[in-house]
Amino acid sequence: MPERIYGIRHHGPGSARAVVRELTANPPEVLLIEGPPEADDLVRWVADGGLEPPVALLGYAVDDPGRAAFWPFAVFSPEWQAIRWAVRHGVRVRFFDLPYAYRVAPGAGTGPVAPSPTAGDLGGAALNRTVLGRSALSGSALNRAALNKAALSGATPAAMIEPDPDEQVEPALDEPPLRPVDPIGELAAAAGYDDPERWWEDVVEHRGVPVFEAIAEAMTAIRETSPEDPDDLLREAYMRSVLREERRRHEEIAVVCGAWHVPALTRKVAVKDDTALLKGRPKGKVAFTWVPWTYGRLASWSGYGAGVRSPGWYHHLFTTGDDVVVRWLVDAAGVLRAEGVPTSSAHVIEAARLAEALATLRGRPLAGLAEVTEAAEAVMCDGEPLRAELIARRLVVGERLGSVPDDMPAMPLVRDLTAQQRSLRLKPAATERDLDLDLRQDNDLRRSRLLHRLGVLAVPWGQRAATRRGAGTFREEWRLLWQPEFAVRLVEGSMWGTTVASAATARVARRARDATTLAEVTELVELCLLADLADAYPPVLAALDTRAALDADVHHLMAAIPALARTLRYGDVRRTDVAGLATVTASLLGRVCAALPSAAGSLSDEAARQLRDGMDGVHRAVGLLADDSLRERWLGTIASLAARPGLHGLPAGRLTRLLLDAGRLDGAEVRRRLRLPLTVGTPPAHAAAWVEGFLSGGGLLLVHDEALLSLVDDWLADIPADAFDSVLPLLRRTFGGFDSGERRAVGERVAGGRAASADTAAAIDAERAAAPLTTLGALLGRRLTGTKGTA
Template sequence: MSVSVLGVRHHGPGSARAVRRELERLRPDVILIEGPPEADALVTHAPGLEPPVALLAHVPGAPARAAFWPFAEFSPEWQAIRYGTSAGVPVRFCDLPAAHSLADAPPEADPGGPEPGTEPPGTAAPAGVTPGTAVPGGGAGPDGVAPGGPGAGAAVTGMRGDPIGALAGAAGYDDPERWWEDVVEHRGGDTPFEVIAEAMAAVREGYRPDEREARREAYMRKTLRAAIKQGFGRIAVVCGAWHVPALTGPLPSVTADNAVLRGLSKVKAELTWVPWTYGRLASWSGYGAGITSPGWYHHLFDTPDRPVERWLAAAAAVLRDEGLAVSSAHVIESVRLAGSLAALRGRPLAGLGEVTEAARAVLCEGDDLAVELIQRRMVVGDRLGHVSDGTPMVPLQRDLRDRQRRLKLRPEALDREIDLDLRKPLDLDRSHLLHRLRLLGVGWGTPVRARGKGTFRETWTLQWRPEHDLALIEHAALGTTVPSAAAQRAGDLAGAPSATLADLTSLVEQCLLADLPQALPGVLAALSAKAALDTDVTHLMAALPAMVRAHRYGDVRGTSADGLAVIVRSMLERICVGLPVAVTGLDDDAAADLLKHVDAVHSAVALLTDPPENTSPQRTAAPETAPSEETAAPEGAGPEETAAPEGAGPEERAASGAPPSGVARSEVVEEAGSAVSPRGRWMGTLRGISDRQDLHGLIEGRLTRILLDSGELDDAGDRMSRAMSRGQAPARAAAWVEGFLSGGGLLLVHDPRLLGLVDDWLTGLSGEQFVDVLPLLRRTFGGFAAPERRSIGERLRSAGRDDADREQDVDEHRAAAAVATVLSIIGGTDG
């Protein structure tokens, strides 16, 4: 019986080649790999997987308790798995079971800590750390490494520094990663495992592991003893180099290891394979047990012959694809420079640092943007793994995969922008799927503001990330298909006590975008109840635009929006009732905030269609006397709206279209029984407010402009004259001008009278008054487009020149006869 313990660096290309060669030489009867034993049954799926992939362990019903064990093509463990499956050798995992490690995780991830199954961002793991990750919320590395801890060999329980750092320092290196690459990764697969074991034994001398690490290593020894007991003669163990001394030499007794493992807490853990990305392997993405350059390591593993030359040639091709001029001479010189740098630094082979410096100096000619392009495309890479259809999945994952295949949307790690034409059935189905996934918290697609104005077009940016699989598993209990799960999720969100009016209106919009008619009635009922209870008019104004947009979706998507019209008109009625009170006593900031809501509501009202005439039996000619509060229908009421019963609660009043409790119908009805369009009701409200004398100048000016653009005013000039008269404070006049001109400066270009009024007001200000109002004026005119400012200046210059010309071109001799005639008509004397 022989046991060979191969200490490796996880995700190391040199270690991967060495493990493969050593296994082919040893021809073991069983292979033990550091990882959760629950994944033993998943090893058989490895031949159908395309790295990078990861083992995902999670606790059903508690998605925060999850961890990943990622593998790349150049991971030694992956090469051991591939050798075992191809040679028919049993492969088992020997680390602490996920059922125990996840039991120690908190129920919810620490918001301030790393993501589930991650390490602190920016901490590169030393050689020999496990591919499995720490539980959520932990600050230490997966092997109990505390970044920045004491030096190697310190006899402190549970604390150790970077063992590779200690060995590199002993060898005279200031960079542990560079030392490991020189002595292991760049040796062409000839890794001295015996020397690594001896070095790690020296580093661990006097070190006592903490409780978690002690349990992990005790379970490794337990698995090793079980393999020996089962009669395997040649056993190969592939683990992090740090654990080699714990598995060789004098081992603790069985009793001692059992005592360490006694009393472990346990949860039900489920494991599966999920796709992974090279971006997630890079340490800058937050996965501390990864590497900073997965693309470079993949290249080293795939290209053992002349890797530097081939790498720089590929970098030149990347730059050429972006339109940069890079010749073969550039590549030759960059290869020579990289080799010279490696020789000067005493390295056996140019590493990533040398080839990057050579590319920066020669290929990129010092351009940092070009270097960043190489870093993103090649050093990190955009590779996304793939799992086979036979891999265990929850029904929701499998349904999404089927839909991706049917809709021809392949998950990719690199950002990809797609344009959807909603008039085409395929693109419409794609849009529905992406919106449903967003409702489930799967942000595979991010909407991009469309460049065109057509409502039939959508633009998305797609990028698949490994955590999307975890989100699907988290929501697996909601349904077996994406539509059913999204509908259930919408219902849960609508019923949440913390849901605000804005949340519910956004949820209605999402339901229509995602085509979830089964979820819409419940969401609308919750929205109606919330709108009836909310007395803040600004909340209603903030919610109305989304509701109006949702009502319009049926015109483009063919989605039924029945029931929205009643709620929209009810909300608009409440806004019209409450707005006159809301505009009273506002300071500058409050007035500016309210105007944003006014503009949004005004744009939304323009999308509403007028109600059909004579469609409601309740709408009759208005009697001569005002109707009572109990019998009057609300102005603009729809066919379903009737008077709320006496004593009705907020929900019943909302459903019936009645105004909020405490508001008499006489306050919201201008012409009882007449069908008033939403636009007419809104414009009538604005017209009534604009005539008040207590308005803030900004609001009065903006309302005047809205009414003028809508054709509701014919005395805008007179209003401007009054607002800028000498009796008004200059600051209020400037605010009025700012509000009036906030819609753009073309009005001054095309209306000489208004331009003259503004010009006369400005020229009539004293020097001190002009300085006071200058900031407001600069903000107002600075918001105009450059052509508008240029046209206004030309108008003013032209007007001034015409006045001067008229004064200078008067011919008194030719005018004398006309003057005499006028004087004779009016009875004057001939002067």
């Protein structure tokens, strides 16, 4: 036959070198690559220096962009190197796998297609999706193809073991679900290798055997006893039809495909059989483009079916000419130094010697990843697993992110995002990056808006981090990490608009119309502020009016107010027009004030806790509004509620504390109210709940108000012994909520005898003062002794 078929292992540097060597020695007229034929027009971009791997072909259904698939390439991928060779030498390239249009046709399945063995076929589905039963792996085919061929395994006759004829193999149906395997990996395992690429390097390339002929023979032997995958049969029928077509046009043809397909392409199959298999199958409309990829997503642990365990190591093997081991260890030393771990050149030299010694002991011609990893961990990491994991993440897997040319055709939404990333100096990266924004700066404010808008479009490039500066209004802290799958999200987002702002606006407006709860709408109100979506305010406010009018649950109403208050308070900071929102917020607060008295009656402990938390949120929100009339209305409502007899202790105590902090109650009145639940005859559980409500929010009040601390101290000392066991868990929960510094300060106050009234100068009765120490020690988690300190 005129064609030369090169069966490769996807993402294998040894395969990549072998393919380039063969193409150079036997230049073809046309190059056929296993991949989606709809992407043929994108091959020319490989010549553009802006297309830098790792990259991937992204294919998606035009009418349903969520149905998409990736075909990733690394610099060490044999397909990528073959395409680059062809482009440089003016050889036509044609993808000849089954068209992706068949996969997205009506009835072909629904939902997104992740980079897995059923997608990303150029990346290796042919190999990794192949199902081999246990009987096939233990049978004579594998032994004949791998173990009994010294050219492939390099094994001695002692390793050539035939299966036991009496061995009982369970039927496949009785086994767990068959896992996808890599046939080349199985050949390597049969030869005693745990790394297929290392097997290829050591046994095939270094020994100079006829690589592709030997691999084709091995794959033929394996497929003789392996179950056929219907999807593979369909794909291979299409491949053969393309190959027949090219034979009529050219004499010299090169084919680069997964080794698993080689036997199918060389097999004699009638044209009518392939035609019948392909005839009448529907097609969908698809589009393709190049997108950046990452080595993290190329790794097998990410779920990518054709992934490799060590893409960073493979990159190093392929791009480094001499001194592979030493250069790798130098890079590892740089990683450790960047994290403050002292690593000298002596460490590198000693680790290199150890790696070479390990390779010699194991009978390998060169040190591989296993040897350099063990050497680095022993010599450079001092056996610390975390340091070894750091090297693995940075170097073995790698943090490389590819790029695509700026002038490559793309959807308007993607072009708009790219332009904004460039103008805002926010370059996507495959590594986490912390970003501290000062919203008073124009550029930082625009960055914040972009990140929030992308969040609306389900592209969480940035995640909000807890600020280290408290509740500041001008600061935002983000953690950025770009993921390749965001490309699909952007394709899906294109249905909402041609720019990030217009798409986010349309998406928020649609969510407002579809919202069924008040909480959903209030979240959108704040989102409009954060993302500066002024055009989305009218539909959102209309939905807010509707949901607020229909919702009579006071807890829902209280939960809605904080977000509205933040929007009103910080609208000026973000230069956002929030006109019309103040009226809605005032109306909601009025409804809350009217509904609270009836909602506060006959509360269970859980309901009391929910009411307390809701009132806390509203109280903070009212403080943000800076509206005296609303503040007075709210304080009047909670003042009336706090004085109501029969109110559950938790909200009663909390409201008393809020009124004290707001200046509506003085110290004398608070002490009077505190004595009421602490008097003899009051159920201890009610008293404990009252104290918990009053003290929730921190223990600084007890530290600075000696009179209140004295009241609590006296009440604890007066609790009857038979009631103390029921009160202790509640009080321990209250004091356990304080910061450790606050608990320590309270303990020092009590232990030092300074809990007495500031107006009393009399000496402390040591016996009397020691009485509550045991109780307070149990509450504070410390052992209190004497009257002058702790032990």
